[in-house]
Amino acid sequence: MEKGCPFGTHRVIEPVGMLPQAAKKIDNTMQIRSNELLIDVQTLNIDSASFTQIKKACEKDISKMEKMILDIVNERGKMQNPVTGSGGMLIGTIKEIGPDFPDKSLKIGDKIATLVSLSLTPLKIEKIKKVNINNDQVDIDGQAILFESGLYAVLPNDIPEKLALAALDVAGAPAQVAKLVKPGNTVCIIGGGGKSGVLCSYEAMKQAGKDGKVIVVEYSEENAKRIKDMNLAHHVIVADATKPVEVYEKVKEVTDGEFCDITINNVNIESTEMSSILITKDEGIVYFFSMATSFTKAALGAEGVGKDITMMVGNGYTKGHADLTLQIIRESEDIRNLFEKLYV
Incomplete structure (x- = not known):
């Protein structure tokens, strides 16, 4: 059995020399x-930006969405939305383990969630x-390959599979909040009522502590009430985040101009x-978790308003x-109940 590149470059068809994520076709x-794993796939969790784009393009027509997803995978060899560039993740059962795959603790039949992008x-x-x-x-009924460098988690026994999938899909966001937020910080979560936003809000409240302040900006009245x-x-x-001056004025008010x-x-x-950018203090930090973020808009926009x-x-x-x-799912009964209602 031939050994592949740890990063999967042996599967790149076009353009040759790229890594799989950047390739058009694999x-x-x-x-x-x-050094690969073969997975029998049970469920794809499509990235939120990608799924929203597909839903909008297909006018919420399920049959059109199915065709669009199949066309993307058939054309590219992977689930990478050509508009957003993003993918998602999956859960499935290990069907075959290459003899050179580094983790020797894995067994055929283990249920895992991949923690690398479907892109x-x-x-x-x-x-x-x-x-x-x-x-x-x-x-779906289908199969997937995980490279030697691919990240994954064996699904826990105490959390339903689809709940774990939903949470792990955005695991990077609350974990970064845990690293970034310090006691006493003022933190704003834009889009705090969605899946990643709820997890980030919980972790921000935990890390900012009794002297901190957590603000959520949310477009949906329903999601705002939930928070x-x-x-x-x-x-x-409650505000439209595509209207920066509106958000700026409302955050200015609740922070007494401190931001x-x-x-x-x-x-x-x-x-x-x-x-x-506007609501962040000079020398503060903006963490763009959204796959809809434009580097150009962010970089030139910050420069344009003189934000350091x-x-x-x-x-x-x-x-x-x-x-x-x-662990957040285990700690918070409210979040667990919400996610079970939405995803299980």
Whole structure:
């Protein structure tokens, strides 16, 4: 059995020399190399920005969405939305383990969640069984390949599989909040009512402590009420994050003009960069977790308003992110109940 590149470059078809994530097309032949895993896939969790784009393009028509997803995978060998560039993740059962795969503790039959993007994961879909239009999940019959360098988590026994999948899909966000937020900080979560936003709000409240302040900006009245009812913020602002001056004025009011030490952007639509930038103090931090973020808009926008801030691109991985996120589900009965209602 031949050994492949740890990063999967042996599967890149076009353009040659790229890594799988940046490639337009990869080889999704489900015959593993000696350092790969073969997974029987149960459910895809499509990235929120990607799923929103697909839903909008197909006018929420399930049959059109199914065709669009199949066309993307058949054309590219992976689930990478050509508009957003993003993917998602999956859960499935290990079917075959290459003899050179580094983790010798894994067993055939183990259920895992991949923690690397579908935008680089070789995937073959035999059948789409169900598109869950309200939670970004797609049940399929199919298979996928995980490279030697690919991250994954064995699914825990005490959390339902689809709940774990939903939480792990955004595990990088609350884990980065845990690293960034210090006691006494003023933190704003833009898009705090969604899946990643709820987890980030919980972790921000925990890390900022009794002397800190957590603000959530949310477009949806329903999501805003949910945050209030769950006591996940000190202030909840209903506002449109694509209108930066509106957000600026409302955050200015609740912070007495002091603004925020750290802003976390979880919004799954475009053009929310300037709201994040305007409400952040000089020498503060903006963490863009959203895959809808434009580097150009953020960089030139901050320069244009004279903001000396640190802007971080949302890396979906940070050490310990899976364990931290699953621990939130265990700690918070409210979040667990909410996620079970939405995703299980």
